[in-house]
Amino acid sequence: MLTKDFFLKKFDTSIIEPNVPDEEVIAFIKECMKYSEYLAGIAFNLHQLPLAVKLLKDTDIDVVGIVAYPLGSLPTEVKVKQAKWAVKNGAKQIDMCMELGAFKSGKYEAVERDIEAVVAAVDGKVHNVSVIPFLAFLTEEEKITAVEIIKNAGATMVKTNPRLLGLVTPVEDVKLIREKFGTSIKIIASAGVRTLEKAIEMLEAGADRIAISTPFQMFSSLNKLLGEGETK
Amino acid sequence: MIKITEKELVKFIDQTNLKPQATEEEMRKFLEEAKKYDFCGVAIMPAWAPLASKILKGSDVKIVVAIGFPLGTIPTELKVEEVKWVLENSSNCEIDMVMNIPLLKSGKYVAVRKDIEAVVKAAEGVPVKVIIEVPLLTKDEIVIASLISELAGAQYVKTSTGFKGFKGWRPTTAEDVRFIKSVVGDKMKVKAAGGIRTLSQALEIIEAGASRIGTSSGVQIVEDYRRLSKLFP
Numbered sequence: 001m002l003t004k005d006f007f008l009k010k011f012d013t014s015i016i017e018p019n020v021p022d023e024e025v026i027a028f029i030k031e032c033m034k035y036s037e038y039l040a041g042i043a044f045n046l047h048q049l050p051l052a053v054k055l056l057k058d059t060d061i062d063v064v065g066i067v068a069y070p071l072g073s074l075p076t077e078v079k080v081k082q083a084k085w086a087v088k089n090g091a092k093q094i095d096m097c098m099e100l101g102a103f104k105s106g107k108y109e110a111v112e113r114d115i116e117a118v119v120a121a122v123d124g125k126v127h128n129v130s131v132i133p134f135l136a137f138l139t140e141e142e143k144i145t146a147v148e149i150i151k152n153a154g155a156t157m158v159k160t161n162p163r164l165l166g167l168v169t170p171v172e173d174v175k176l177i178r179e180k181f182g183t184s185i186k187i188i189a190s191a192g193v194r195t196l197e198k199a200i201e202m203l204e205a206g207a208d209r210i211a212i213s214t215p216f217q218m219f220s221s222l223n224k225l226l227g228e229g230e231t232k
Numbered sequence: 233m234i235k236i237t238e239k240e241l242v243k244f245i246d247q248t249n250l251k252p253q254a255t256e257e258e259m260r261k262f263l264e265e266a267k268k269y270d271f272c273g274v275a276i277m278p279a280w281a282p283l284a285s286k287i288l289k290g291s292d293v294k295i296v297v298a299i300g301f302p303l304g305t306i307p308t309e310l311k312v313e314e315v316k317w318v319l320e321n322s323s324n325c326e327i328d329m330v331m332n333i334p335l336l337k338s339g340k341y342v343a344v345r346k347d348i349e350a351v352v353k354a355a356e357g358v359p360v361k362v363i364i365e366v367p368l369l370t371k372d373e374i375v376i377a378s379l380i381s382e383l384a385g386a387q388y389v390k391t392s393t394g395f396k397g398f399k400g401w402r403p404t405t406a407e408d409v410r411f412i413k414s415v416v417g418d419k420m421k422v423k424a425a426g427g428i429r430t431l432s433q434a435l436e437i438i439e440a441g442a443s444r445i446g447t448s449s450g451v452q453i454v455e456d457y458r459r460l461s462k463l464f465p
Contacts, residue, residue: 018303018330018398019368021337045305045334070397071252071301073277074314075321081313082306097252099279105256137253164397165252 002200004226007038010203012188013215014043014163016066022051029055035219036061040209041093041128046086053090062127065091067118070162072097072134076114080121087121093128094118095159098146100134108149115153123154130157130188136167140176147177151185161191163213168192171205178206196221236438241457244438246296246423247450248275248394256283263287269454273326275425275446277301278314281322288324295325296361296446299351302395304330304363308347315354327355328390328423328446330363336377344377348384361388361423361444367402371411378415389416392426394446403427406440413441431456 015028025048032039036059043064044052053063065086068074074082083094096118103111119129131153133146150158158177160169169191177187189202190211196218199210212218247266249259259280264287266274273294276284284295297318300311315327329351335344352360362381366374378389389412391404404426412422424437425446431453434445447453 016303016305018305018365019333019337021334021339023338025334045303046310047305047307047332048334069303071250071277073250073252073279075279075317078278078310078314078317082310085307085310100252101254101256101259101279104253107256134252164395166397 004037006203007222007226009038009040010209011038011199011215011218012041012043012064012190012209012211013039014064014211014213016043016045016069016164018045020045020048022048025051026055031216032061033059035215038219038222039215043095046082049086049091050089057090062092063090064093064095065089067094067096068099069095069097070132070164072099072132073101076117079114080117083118083121087125092126093130094122094126095130095132097162098131098133098150100137103133103142103146103149104137108145111146112149112153115150115155119154128157128186129155130159130186131155132159132162132190134162134165134167135160135169135173136191143173143176144180147181147185151181155185157186157188157208159188159190159211163191163211165191169202171201174202174205174207196225236435238454238457238461241434242270242450242454243272244434244443244445245271245450245453246273246275246294246425246444246446247271248425248446248448250275250277250298250301250394254280259283260287265451266293267291269451271450272444275328278318281318281325285321285323292324295322296328297322297325298393299327299329300332301328301330301363302393302397304332304365305334308332308350311347312350312354315351319354319356319358326359326361327351328361328363330393331365331377331381333365333368336369336373336380341376341380345380345384348381348386352385359387360385361390362386363390363393363425365393365398366391366404366408366412367400367426368398374412375415378412378420382416382420386420388421388423388444390423390425390446394426401426403433404437406436409437409440409442431460
């Protein structure tokens with residue numbers, strides 16, 4: 001039987017639509033704080049990150065800084081500047097997009113150096129660097145190569161796909177990474193996880209975390225589910 | 233009868249490829265094609281600017297680089313860093329920056345203006361287009377965003393990123409262009425982008441007053457022009 005422990009700090013969420021005014025971000029954070037036991041991190045539009053850091057400073061939720069998000073096609077120098085800025089302003093996790101174009105062109109060394117540079121720029125100042133390899137665009141072999149590169153570059157997490165591109169992560173991708181890499185890298189299952197059922201499936205398949213965009217609905221379902229479990 | 237020559241038509245078009253999965257081979261082909269068709273520009277992400285500069289050397293096809301794309305929500309100083317990098321690593325370029333829409337939606341108009349001004353300044357005379365993301369704005373906000381872009385010294389208002397992942401996204405229409413034109417008059421140009429796929433859409437948008445069209449279907453549009461101009465001479 002699944003208990004509450006199974007879900008603690010297992011979720012990331014985000015408010016990164018390009019049209020959210022500050023008041024909406026503040027309201028979102030206040031709501032999130034009610035569920036801090038489930039939430040590991042929240043990603044924000046970079047310019048709203050300082051506001052978020054201020055509001056979340058007395059919680060154990062990591063503020064996530066997004067780098068080259070959601071397309072990845074920025075030069076390394078620019079990515080490094082974004083990451084440094086995020087950390088300077090209080091980010092405790094970096095979610096960066098891999099340079100997919102270079103990867104698809106077979107330039108694996110360049111991709112690894114790109115990630116290494118961001119990892120080096122934030123080294124010791126964040127709890128995690130997660131890299132988004134856009135698994136939905138990759139063949140099975142490429143998926144393994146990408147995660148290998150991400151791991152070798154020193155990132156601590158692989159985040160399956162960016163949201164906003166309409167991609168969906170199948171549970172098989174989580175299983176594949178877990179099977180090939182054991183516990184040597186953490187997995188954030190992201191993009192298209194809209195229901196609690198799907199989230200549980202991902203966690204059981206070996207995901208360390210689930211990134212969701214509709215957290216309150218999911219957490220309230222989860223509380224109901226756990227509440228029912230307790231009374232029985 | 234089509235009242236525009238092919239030479240005129242191609243100079244309205246910024247042929248666009250912002251796909252994250254585009255390979256170097258695909259980008260080379262895309263850039264060679266843009267050169268062959270002699271489009272006004274190619275719209276690309278910063279990472280591809282050096283390759284574009286190499287391939288388009290000697291042509292007058294402009295290298296139109298997307299800044300703060302597609303969210304527009306990186307802080308001003310990082311937009312400036314992106315622009316500086318692009319200017320150092322690219323020739324014959326233009327800047328298509330995304331406005332900070334949350335700031336606009338929060339009523340922080342001075343900050344929106346400063347964000348654009350900083351990019352205009354960093355661009356050192358290179359034309360700057362401000363993407364205001366029309367599908368996400370009310371009519372009043374479109375007016376405000378256009379006027380702020382003008383005040384901040386940008387050359388163009390650009391309708392949309394064309395990025396379909398945002399809630400409420402829709403294609404840009406001739407009506408959008410006409411509306412923005414009615415606000416900025418002759419003081420600014422309008423670039424229409426987002427969901428423009430056909431020749432008839434392009435012609436309608438040009439007639440509405442757009443000076444530039446951003447589309448990933450530029451080649452198709454010109455090929456259709458060639459076919460149709462034979463049928464309707």
